[in-house]
Amino acid sequence: MLGKDLLGLYDASAEDIAAILDTAVGMKKLLTQNLKKLPHLQGRTVTTLFYENSTRTRCSFELAAKYLGAGTVNVSASSSSVQKGETLIDTGRTLDAMKNDVIVIRHPMGGAPHLLARNVKASVINGGDGMNEHPTQALLDFYTMREKFGSFKGLKVAILGDILHSRVAKSNLFGLTKLGAEVTMFAPATMMPQGIERLGAKVARSREEAVAGAHVVMGLRIQLERMQGGLFPSLSEYNKYYGVGEGDLKGADKDCIVMHPGPVNRGVEFTSAVIDGETSRIEEQVLNGVAVRMALLFLLCKNRQGGERA
């Protein structure tokens, strides 16, 4: 049973996840028929509250809400204004007073959506918080995997890149282990967080080991400031040992697909041949993201009555 909010997949059940994915199937069907004026969320308001830059996540949520007939408002705040100006709780209460139904928050600090959710009546969706979680990205990843493989049982997912800072990797790990998939991670040793094995991941010692037999090979965006911060020496060295080219996929399952949360650094996480190749699902992920967010908005609003939580 989905509650008021979706803050992360660590606390979500396999049933919650399945319900969202199942609902998203219908939403995608409507989208592919180019039906973008649907009545599901008429009279509802969805606000995106982003304290970090984002193009695709914000755009995806906004379009998902609009396609379902909701009104949308976008609030941007630079992270510096968080520290100087209005507190998150006060901002949340202000949005609440305006009768928002859903607030989608992205924030550079882990736990910010939880703080907001405790203080507002609106449903809160975590659109990515610091190094904690990015549940809707993981849900769209699951949708993409299920579309290709039908089931998660025995599915092997390899995640390569900056695991330490990746909320995408963590939400994927939390969800996939609940769904019965096997997650293997590989990263420069400076970017592999402590305790990740206790959370259910296998840690590979090499790219080859990570990719071996994988049905899904997922790359993570490497942020340039990590290099400036000394976590790895150069992009070319990163690509040589941690990037994936066509040749590196030889050991993967013959039906393997390649995924990436974007935006991709071409020639760093993946070569262009991989990004644009037959195995790539990167563009499909973006479409699926809209469908999954439509499903989530619909389900959360269904739980609410007259603007308040049912």
Next chain:
Amino acid sequence: MKKLLIKGGTAVLPQGCAACDILVENGKIAQIGQGLSAAGAQVLDAAGLHVFPGLIDLHVHLREPGFEYKEDIASGSAAAVRGGFTQVCCMPNTSPVCDNAAIVSYIVQRGREVGLCKVRPVGAMTVGERGESLAEMGKMKDAGAVAFSDDGKPVSDSRILRLAMEYASGFGTLTLSHCEDKALADGGVVNEGYNSTLAGLKGIPRAAEEVDVARVILLAETLGLRAHICHVSTRGAVQLLREAKARGVRVTAETCPHYFTLTDDAIASFDANTKVNPPLREQADVEAVKAGLADGTLDCIVTDHAPHHADEKNVEYNLAAFGISGLETSFALSYTALVRGGVLRIEQLAEKMSAAPARILGLEGGVLEEGAAADLMLADLQEKFVIDPSEFVSKGKNTPFAGREVYGRVKYTIVDGAVKFSNKKQ
């Protein structure tokens, strides 16, 4: 001057507990013995209570001057006596920083005016706690400073640290080292490990504490100086201290109740009241801290009382202030975890919370003996209660212990023979 006879209690003496009466005269302990009587004395019925030497805390933040919205000397002193403390040493990270004799004098004077517990200022080691040049430790000592520390802002330049330790020793005073390699801590907010990964919060590795503990130990050892390590939280730091003491290094160390009662499992809620520096660690560290208290590696228990305004905690975890308001929970938490938990005997707890702190800084009090200042704390060790921050008299209600059931209620706090706090209700 009037006499006070504390009758029918159990005195916590260095060698153990004994049914004793205590007669207080002229602010001093006049007599300890059985069946005492004194004509004209006010009698305090201590039946069912344990009489401890007044607790002494080497590490508190009273926030005055400068941060009176968090705490001031009046509210901090009230919290101290409510927690059984008769003497507290307040850290210099005020605004302005307590790095000169004028501010030391101000704090001493305010402490006297408030007149609850004895307030002993700790002066800054370096000007502005900037770690660049030595503060006027001699003048501060004459004004009443009892030790020197750049608590919270450890001196990163090892040469300056060495000079500060040496210079302080010239006045017979001790430096108190908050051990943290800031580069290694790198802006982290919780312990680095499973729980930091789970919560997605930036971790502080144990090495950030341990590297600096090792540095201070080595400076003390090679220079033949005394050193004191603040708020030890890791098993590695406990081991470094154990080995140093075995080699004969003159180092003492403190820990705080939260390091032997809580693990970083508590951060999963993103409740910023769990945010403290050094951070809450893991179960193995909790066990090591207890073992260190039991075998004498850790000399004393302090609170690191760090009151903050609610607005400074009710924000994103990363933005929240570090610190726990600890004066009013320390005794019950320590008694419950350590004595009822089978780690220490009652008289050993009194050693950790009173005698050892007094000895480390050469303060009065610490032991129940005839002729000593009548600084006493009476507690009902059988009384069970639930920690409720709304009852705190400290302005800082920031505690991760709200709702925790503990034993050991402070009933009376007596300073220089005068009752400064009493809790007679059930």
